[in-house]
Amino acid sequence: MVHVHNLTKRYGSLVAVENLSFRLDRGDVLGFLGPNGAGKTTTMRIITGYMPPTKGTVHIEGVDIFDNPLQAKKMIGYLPETPPLYLDMTVAEYLDFVADIKQVKRKEKKSRIFYVLEKCGLSDVRKRIIGHLSKGYRQRVGIAQALVNNPSVLILDEPTIGLDPLQIIEIRGLIKSLSGERTVILSTHILPEVTMICSKVVIINEGKMVLEESLDYLSEGLRNSGSLLLRVRQNGEGVKEKIMSVNGVSGVKPGSSGEFVITPSEGVEIREELVRLVVENDLGLLELRPLVSTLEEVFMKAISSEGN
């Protein structure tokens, strides 16, 4: 469980994060989105106790990260933007070191290391020097490092950055399989990733929260935008007016090369009428499909509406 309350971080006069609050329960996977410089990394660094906030509190499983950092930090696994690796160590040595500073119990250490090596696909390279590994493997070592203390809160700053498509799919699968018992926060630029693995979305822009939504609810909204896209061959004068005349059409927006985005009135089925109109006027139907708005559009809308 992660409880972020009224978090504010200022660097001098620059406000990096302002009054950010959210609450995550066990099993939640939060997709933390925002343009570059929106304050994502700063927020994650505060949650992990790397830096203190100017104002506000963070509770990890009910423990305040600043009043009681040693206890709270034991429950966190953190993968920073750049994996924190000692390049002169082997993978196994490194994980052993991390397990020690994270105070994994001696009895559990060996099995934990074995588990994360397996889980992250590192068993074959466990004796290799980290400095000799490829970027994809280093990223996996970074994730293994975050998991070695069996954290109840897992915080990943752009976990799939710099990986090839196959590795991205693997890592996504890994993250998905890790949720459930844990609370996961991950920041990313890849929006489809959020749709694939997250259960909740927070979008921030210029340090402020602009959207907080559960993904079920969000994707429901995404599917039922209701608009239709119509493309016809005849793109002459008056086509727009003809479409407007169809019963139940509330708006028409002409696009390029004979495209029209048509918004029907709430709950009215207009497709049949629309097709009849096109055929009767011999406009040459090329395409008619429901317009599904993507997360990209939600993202862009959330961010640009903030600017107004």
Place this chain on the structure above:
Amino acid sequence: MKAFYTIVKRELRSYFASPLAYIILVVFQVISARFFFLYLQGFLQFQFDPSYQLQTGELNLNNLVVLPYFGTISIVLLLIVPLITMRLIADEKKNYTAELLFTSPIRIRTIVFGKFTASLILLIIMLLLSSINIFVLMVHGNPDFGAVFSGYIGLFLLGASFLSVGIFASSLTENQLIAAVISFGVLLLLWLVGALSDAESSVLGYISVINHYEDFSKGLIELKDVVYYLSLIFLGLFLTYTSLESERWR
């Protein structure tokens, strides 16, 4: 305590996994042994030169061999300590591993003290290596053991103060070279500052790191000198802690 041990272990591993520690130990040993041989040669020449026979009181192993040998070691330490400490914290910042340390359940002072202890162990190995020469001297000659002992205590305290200054320099930057230059500059200044004033009792004379070493080399362990070195060590480590802590707040 376990966290402290973990930090020390990793630092030592890092020293000895790279060629750095071996190069440092070899360079240190070669230079100090070369000078030791030089001083010993001088001593033997004096011994058989009849014109020096009159001042036999001055003509002993301590004054002609041990004292200058320790003096050489102190200068070599001045040159080598910045190389020992330069990577200690600068490297953590450069490789982003600082982010791992500071988000782990471990106190900053444990990190600083662990790193200092690891570098201290390297210093002790250097001093032990240098004592081989003294051991040879003891087998074949008769130097004053008390002065040798106090001299080593002094060298240890001197080296430890250098290390704490070096760690502080390393905490100021993520560039090892800059860290080494800063620590060398500060140490040289602390060394030479005594020469700026003639009076032994002046403030500048008190600040000088090497003035406090002189008593040790003469066989005296004075409380004021011990206090001076311990304060310098504490100051260096405290400033390191402050520098790391303040970075988080920035």
